Every structure is written in structure tokens, then in C-alpha cells.
Amino acid sequence: RIALSPLNKGLARQKISDIAADQGKSVEEVVIDILLASGGRVVTSMEVLSEKNVTAAIHHPLSMVASNGAGYSLDHRATGELVHPRNFGSFPKFLGTYVRDLKLLKWEEAIHKVTGKPAKKFNIPKRGVLRKGNFADVAVIHPKKIQSAANIENPYQYPEGVNWVLVNGEIVVQNGVLSGARPGKVIRKSHLFF
Numbered sequence: 043r044i045a046l047s048p049l050n051k052g053l054a055r056q057k058i059s060d061i062a063a064d065q066g067k068s069v070e071e072v073v074i075d076i077l078l079a080s081g082g083r084v085v086t087s088m089e090v091l092s093e094k095n096v097t098a099a100i101h102h103p104l105s106m107v108a109s110n111g112a113g114y115s116l117d118h119r120a121t122g123e124l125v126h127p128r129n130f131g132s133f134p135k136f137l138g139t140y141v142r143d144l145k146l147l148k149w150e151e152a153i154h155k156v157t158g159k160p161a162k163k164f165n166i167p168k169r170g171v172l173r174k175g176n177f178a179d180v181a182v183i184h185p186k187k188i189q190s191a192a193n194i195e196n197p198y199q200y201p202e203g204v205n206w207v208l209v210n211g212e213i214v215v216q217n218g219v220l221s222g223a224r225p226g227k228v229i230r231k232s233h234l235f236f
Contacts (some may be wrong), residue, residue: 067180097140107136110128124197132190135151137185138203149185166229178211181204181208182204205218
């Protein structure tokens, strides 16, 4: 599915296979046509992860869970751009599907793979563990309700079951609603001691 083509906005949200069928061309020919028409500036969104590989990675003792998603406002929908669902639901998907439903990990181990383990691995001081003197980055979730609502067709959906979120001790989500506060700070490379 084409997520974004700045030079040809009419391509957004279309499936490459559908375009190929409509034009009587192969998928490969259509990909080349799209790249040429968009000057190579096109973003796609594909579901290509193997559940077997995801499960193996989650179980691996050295694995950590992260996301390369970015922060988007629901207002971004108006651009017509399709973003990946991970931007709205990576961690709720991990916790709801793989931890609660499939029981691949215990809750404590899952939370550690998202918080304390990455903080330790990347030498991020005073983060990742609830401890006096640390920054208060806290998410309060409902384990029976946590899940991602985002999908490829409609990625602009907030997750369910995220009740409260504090960033640097300030409330950013209260009773499931964004507060408008933005107390986050960029953690720069110089702070990571690489």
C-alpha cells in the first residue's frame, strides 16, 4: 500500500496490486512506473513480518522491544498520508497480543524488555526503572483492555487500555485522554556514553 507520494498525491492509500490489476500490468512494472512518476519519493506500508520470527525474537533472552514509530497527531489524517500503525500502537500491540493473549512472556518480563533493559543496554541513566531519584516516566495500563486499535487501513487510532501516562513526572494522559502537556526531553547521544 502506498503511504505517501509527495509528487503524486493521488497514489496515497492505493494498493500496488490493485493499480497493477487496473492497468493490466505486472506489480514490478507498476513499482517502476510509480518510482519514475514520483521521482523516487514514495513511502509504502507493507505487512511483511513473519509471526514465527516475531515470536522467536520476543522469546530470545537478549531481545528488547522498541519501535521506530514517530509521534503523530490525529490531525495529521487531513494530509491524506498513510502512516504505519506502529506510530499509534506498537507497545499496546506487544502487550495486548503477545503478552496478554498469546502469553509469550510474563508481564514483568515484557515490561522490562520495554523499559529497564533498553535503558541499561544504552546507558540511559535514571530511566527505565521506578526508583527514587529517577525520572518519573510511567504508563498505567489496564491489562485486560490494552490493545492497539490502529491498522494498515486506519492507522490514526489511539490504543485502548492506556489510562495514565506520566513523562518526567507530568501527566500527559489522564483517564485515557491527552492532557496537552509536553514535558518530554530529547535524550542526546552525548548523554548515552557510547
